Amino acid sequence: xxxxxxxxxxxxxxxxxxxxxxxxxxxxxxxxxxxxxxxxxxxxxxxxxxxxxxxxxxxxxxxxxxxxxxxxxxxxxxxxxxxxxxxxxxxxxxxxxxxxxxxxxxxxxxxxxxxxxxxxxxxxx
Amino acid sequence: xxxxxxxxxxxxxxxxxxxxxxxxxxxxxxxxxxxxxxxxxxxxxxxxxxxxxxxxxxxxxxxxxxxxxxxxxxxxxxxxxxxxxxxxxxxxxxxxxxxxxxxxxxxxxxxxxxx
Numbered sequence: 001x002x003x004x005x006x007x008x009x010x011x012x013x014x015x016x017x018x019x020x021x022x023x024x025x026x027x028x029x030x031x032x033x034x035x036x037x038x039x040x041x042x043x044x045x046x047x048x049x050x051x052x053x054x055x056x057x058x059x060x061x062x063x064x065x066x067x068x069x070x071x072x073x074x075x076x077x078x079x080x081x082x083x084x085x086x087x088x089x090x091x092x093x094x095x096x097x098x099x100x101x102x103x104x105x106x107x108x109x110x111x112x113x114x115x116x117x118x119x120x121x122x123x124x125x
Numbered sequence: 126x127x128x129x130x131x132x133x134x135x136x137x138x139x140x141x142x143x144x145x146x147x148x149x150x151x152x153x154x155x156x157x158x159x160x161x162x163x164x165x166x167x168x169x170x171x172x173x174x175x176x177x178x179x180x181x182x183x184x185x186x187x188x189x190x191x192x193x194x195x196x197x198x199x200x201x202x203x204x205x206x207x208x209x210x211x212x213x214x215x216x217x218x219x220x221x222x223x224x225x226x227x228x229x230x231x232x233x234x235x236x237x238x239x240x
Contacts, residue, residue, distance in 0.1 A: 030200045037193070037229055045236045047170075048177055054170040082155065085148050092145065123163075 018106040026084040029077040036074040061124070072124045079116035083109050131206075131219060133199045144199045147192035154189040183237045190233035194226050 008014065016024075046053040060067040087105050091097055096105050134140045165172060176182050201222050209215035 027200075027204050030197075031204065034197050034201065034225075037197075041229060041232050041236065045232070048174055048236060051170040054173060058168075078155065082152060085152065089145065089148070 029081040075120035080113040147196040
């Protein structure tokens, strides 16, 4: 490798193309979902433990603003991760594996997941 | 072939396939759960616990939990290997991730068959 080649390590001067941003967001939402498993398993555990536990989870999701925000946040992360994952599977079966196709699929990913994020918000509230 | 001692299947191709298979299982489970909750707006405890007392639902759920374990490990292994360069920190973080995944898995089994 030519050790004299120019290297730009100043990230603030690099413009990320949309596919790069959706790729990073796919990773970030994956990490969020992993941490969010604590809330998901907690809710499943308590809601299945007894009728009182079920009501406690239902009451939290119906009235507690913090619980609503966590639920909406996790559903949003799940929606984006889901859609970006479908994009990955499409690339695996050779659909749209071109520069234009990549940008197009990233745009579709952003639009579809934005719609799902709004629908998730409507569902939670 | 390049092998690695910390990734899931010891080969990149194996990890690649497991990541896809677990993704599809988790996608189906997600669609099922969202669909179930949407079609049961006034869900009560009896219907909810009745669903999870079915053998097929316990098998389906355990399959999803095992898929979460594999999928999370392959994904987080990739991310930590990309960004955490010092070996000590990376191995420490990856060890914590494995422990957390193990706790989630045992917790999930307990929720499905316990109580």
